[in-house]
Amino acid sequence: MVKQKFPETDQRVFHRVFICMKCGAKLKADLLKVRAEKVKCRKCKRKQLRPIHKEHKV
Numbered sequence: 001m002v003k004q005k006f007p008e009t010d011q012r013v014f015h016r017v018f019i020c021m022k023c024g025a026k027l028k029a030d031l032l033k034v035r036a037e038k039v040k041c042r043k044c045k046r047k048q049l050r051p052i053h054k055e056h057k058v
């Protein structure tokens with residue numbers, strides 16, 4: 001009966017996109033994996049990633 005789109009669902013998409021602090025490449029990954037440093041940048045292999053959503057606020 002209630003057909004609401006959960007805003008949380010959209011946010012999660014952004015929460016799972018990260019930016020490489022070294023080369024600025026975007027990559028999708030799980031937050032947990034990034035925190036555990038199991039995710040590397042495809043381009044430069046750095047593990048220093050930051051969530052995109054901080055910069056997404058305009």
Ligand SMILES: [Zn+2]
Pocket residue numbers: 020021022023024025041042043044045046
């Ligand atoms: Zn990189």
